Amino acid sequence: MRMVAEADxxxxxIVLLSxxxxxxxxxxxxxxxxxxxxxLTMYRFPGRRVVIALLNSFxxxxxxxxxxxxxxxxxRAGPLGQYGLLFTPQxxxxxxxxxxxxxxxxxxxxxxxxxxxxxxxxxxSYRIGPLPGTFILIREGRYSLATALLAGxxxxxxxxxxxMIVGGNINHVTRVMTTTIAMETSKGDFSLALGLGIVLLTIxxxxxxxxxxLQSREKLA
Amino acid sequence: xxxxxxxxxxxxxxxxxPDPVPGTDSAAVSSASLAMPGTSRAAAIxxxxxxxxxxxxxxxxxxxxINLAFGGDRTSVILGPxxxxxxxxxxxxxxxxxxxxxxxxxxxxxxAMHPAAQGMVxxxxxxxxxxxxxxxxxxxxxxxxERALHxxxxxxxxxASGLGPLAGRRAMHLSGGERQRLSLARCLAVxxxxxxxxxxxxxxxxxxxxxxxxMIALIHEDxxxxxxxxxxxxxxxxxxxxxxxxxxxxxxxxxPATDFFARPGTAEAAAYLRGxxxx
Numbered sequence: 001m002r003m004v005a006e007a008d009x010x011x012x013x014i015v016l017l018s019x020x021x022x023x024x025x026x027x028x029x030x031x032x033x034x035x036x037x038x039x040l041t042m043y044r045f046p047g048r049r050v051v052i053a054l055l056n057s058f059x060x061x062x063x064x065x066x067x068x069x070x071x072x073x074x075x076r077a078g079p080l081g082q083y084g085l086l087f088t089p090q091x092x093x094x095x096x097x098x099x100x101x102x103x104x105x106x107x108x109x110x111x112x113x114x115x116x117x118x119x120x121x122x123x124x125s126y127r128i129g130p131l132p133g134t135f136i137l138i139r140e141g142r143y144s145l146a147t148a149l150l151a152g153x154x155x156x157x158x159x160x161x162x163x164m165i166v167g168g169n170i171n172h173v174t175r176v177m178t179t180t181i182a183m184e185t186s187k188g189d190f191s192l193a194l195g196l197g198i199v200l201l202t203i204x205x206x207x208x209x210x211x212x213x214l215q216s217r218e219k220l221a
Numbered sequence: 222x223x224x225x226x227x228x229x230x231x232x233x234x235x236x237x238x239p240d241p242v243p244g245t246d247s248a249a250v251s252s253a254s255l256a257m258p259g260t261s262r263a264a265a266i267x268x269x270x271x272x273x274x275x276x277x278x279x280x281x282x283x284x285x286x287i288n289l290a291f292g293g294d295r296t297s298v299i300l301g302p303x304x305x306x307x308x309x310x311x312x313x314x315x316x317x318x319x320x321x322x323x324x325x326x327x328x329x330x331x332x333a334m335h336p337a338a339q340g341m342v343x344x345x346x347x348x349x350x351x352x353x354x355x356x357x358x359x360x361x362x363x364x365x366x367e368r369a370l371h372x373x374x375x376x377x378x379x380x381a382s383g384l385g386p387l388a389g390r391r392a393m394h395l396s397g398g399e400r401q402r403l404s405l406a407r408c409l410a411v412x413x414x415x416x417x418x419x420x421x422x423x424x425x426x427x428x429x430x431x432x433x434x435x436m437i438a439l440i441h442e443d444x445x446x447x448x449x450x451x452x453x454x455x456x457x458x459x460x461x462x463x464x465x466x467x468x469x470x471x472x473x474x475x476x477p478a479t480d481f482f483a484r485p486g487t488a489e490a491a492a493y494l495r496g497x498x499x500x
Contacts, residue, residue, distance in 0.1 A: 126363040
């Protein structure tokens with residue numbers, strides 16, 4: 001508790017890196033996942049159901065499996081080995097982006113699909129095309145979409161397996177809250193682990209409070 | 222309801238308004254509409270003709286060789302039991318469905334496809350998650366009504382629909398009847414040339430139905446050609462100038478409402494009017 005109250009330098013560094021990695025991953029996943037979800041809502045093409053099923057399945061992807069795949073991609077002998085990204089924060093962002101992307105894309109599709117069902121005929125009556133229609137749906141579903149982003153952030157910030165494998169938990173380089181908690185616990189040093197646990201728990205509770213707030217705003221809309 | 226006694230908003234009566242008819246690309250058409258006080262603005266795009274229109278789904282023929290023409294400025298009611306194909310026919314007229322066979326022809330197809338030219342109100346009212354007035358503003362924008370006209374159109378729609386006191390309320394918080402009135406208020410604001418109504422009072426109580434019917438009559442008086450679907454015989458009697466009677470995907474008869482109700486031309490129509498179960 002003292003470390004948290006006194007804003008211990010190591011603890012702050014770890015918290016900031018954790019937030020930087022997770023927020024970057026969510027931002028990148030949002031830029032790719034939201035248009036992908038919208039596209040799956042508005043356009044019909046062969047194999048669409050398969051893509052949706054895969055997307056839904058990847059929402060439950062085990063982080064360690066994803067970490068292993070990213071490790072193989074980024075390792076020296078892998079297809080992306082030449083970029084030397086393994087054991088860097090960028091590798092962790094890459095892994096978390098892949099972890100969060102299906103969540104954001106699938107929840108976006110689900111949200112927009114429900115709205116599309118309600119508004120499709122009215123939009124066609126107004127001769128509103130798919131692209132402007134998508135922007136209107138995004139506006140109508142903004143609270144649910146914000147919830148999708150928060151769900152993605154919650155998943156990224158609490159994840160340990162993938163970042164441990166591709167980041168390597170290197171002190172002052174790739175050490176984040178979850179990997180530190182795991183390491184310190186295994187060492188039997190619980191003070192830092194508990195301090196970080198409190199911070200992580202606070203973040204998760206704050207996210208859930210925000211989700212509840214957004215859901216209540218949506219009911220009022 | 223006596224439609225002649227309906228009160229229109231001052232300054233917005235057909236022929237009295239200094240505003241051009243909103244939602245038209247063609248200045249010539251706007252001028253033509255203004256030059257016809259008290260007449261329907263639908264004249265520029267009507268008649269709407271359906272020639273040998275058919276709709277097949279799998280092995281089922283849902284609509285069979287429909288031949289109809291909608292012209293003039295009357296209120297047409299498509300009447301018939303459930304499953305007769307009324308809603309499908311309305312969707313084909315509005316362009317939401319394509320017929321399997323036959324053709325749908327408008328007098329001016331380009332103008333008819335303008336979003337302001339024709340509108341549709343659905344059985345389940347569709348409202349956006351915004352305030353009442355923002356819903357109307359959305360319709361004006363979506364139908365590309367000139368921005369300078371928005372304030373006047375909005376005020377007209379709110380006053381005529383009686384939704385003025387609810388202008389700032391979230392549309393999702395309205396009752397079913399109020400939502401349907403909002404759907405009609407959007408049409409009042411845009412002043413469509415032709416309005417299709419798909420059983421707009423299907424889920425409403427008598428009081429809400431009455432208010433919606435008053436609005437439909439007002440929209441008609443305001444110069445919009447109304448084509449609506451119902452299976453409510455009483456409603457058809459109250460609103461219709463002409464009846465299209467459908468049964469099992471076919472138009473069995475069409476003509477003036479007074480003639481239809483006094484002397485139905487087919488055994489099915491006569492049975493339907495008696496209240497017999499003809500399905």
